[in-house]
Amino acid sequence: MNSQVPNQIRSTLATCSGCGGEGFTVAATGQDYIYHGTEDTFRYVRCDGCGHFYLNPRPDISQLSLMYPANYGTFSNRFQGRANLLGRIKTIVNRKRLKSVVAHLPLRGRVLDVGCGNGELLIALRQTRPDLELFGLDWHFPTETRSSLERQGIGVIEAPLETAELPAQPFDLIVMLQLIEHLWEPEQSLRRLARALAKHGRLLIETPNTDGWDRRLFAGGAWGGYYFPRHLNLYNFERLAGLLRRAGLAVESQRNLPAPLIWVYSLQGAVQANFGWKSFLTKLFGVNNLPLVAAFAFLDSAAIAMGFTTSNQQAISKKA
Secondary structure (H helix, E strand, C coil), X not given: CCCCCCCCCCEEXXXXXXXXXXXXXXXXXXXXXXXXXXXXXXXXXXXXXXXXXXXXXXXXXXXXHHXXXXXXXXXXXXXXXXXXXXXXXXXXXXXHHHHHHHXXXXXXXXXXXXXXXXXXXXXXXXXXXXXXXXXXEECCCCHHHHHHHHHCCCEEEECCCCCCCCCCCCEEEEEEECCHHHCCCHHHXXXXXXXXXXXXXXXXXXXXXXXXXXXXXXXXXCCCCCCCCCCCEEECHHHHXXXXXXXXXXXXXXXXXXXHHHHHHHHHHHHHHHHCCCXXXXXXXXXXXXXXXXHHHHHHHHHHHCCCCCCEEEEEEEEC
């Protein structure tokens, strides 16, 4: 790599987190098409042994501040419900997806949101179930976010999951929305969370799906699920279920979900790869284009109804 490239991210070679294998085939290459925190080019590979997708080389964990700049979506008000319509829609969708799980939580149940960002989901849960004990974990909390959560009685754990000190009392529900793909040690982290679950507790995960029908349309590296350089590991139904089982969890259900933001990020990546990131088309295909986001949500909903696999998935598991 060219040492003169601004904000060069220090990276190291990785082995497959699924089987430990070192052999791989390059699946895609691309850049940070969303935040432009670096001009580095990154490489996604597929393990020759088990088929797992992972970033290789991958950034060192010490590079978090370059991977997640101050204007990163969940650190800012970009998706906050009080700030804009997109944020309100995102909160409503997440509440709907969690409704069946939250309905079965015991009185004064304990909930941990891993990778909670600005805490919008926890705030929504506080309004829906004021009896719940709520905790949010993320590697960084802006002062305003921390203060807002603590004012509402929401516990804050500021550390990467890999090194975070979790409360001793177990949780009835642990939520990981679009988080597991960001982890350096996904299996080790899931084992920690499995130990932190109560006897009948559940873990709910949402993450991109490499079997999504649209990934083939952006095969060169623009597919939004790659999300260079922040997504380190990616799964399909089979590989995610295998990971959960290895971590000591039993899968209760898996299903496809619409992935409108991945569609939008894919278009942004394709435009920038061909015309540069300053092209007016980049803004046109942005997440604030609500008609476009709604159109892709409808498209994926129709695809799910017809039996297609989308680029977003949900898995609910419990202690084995």
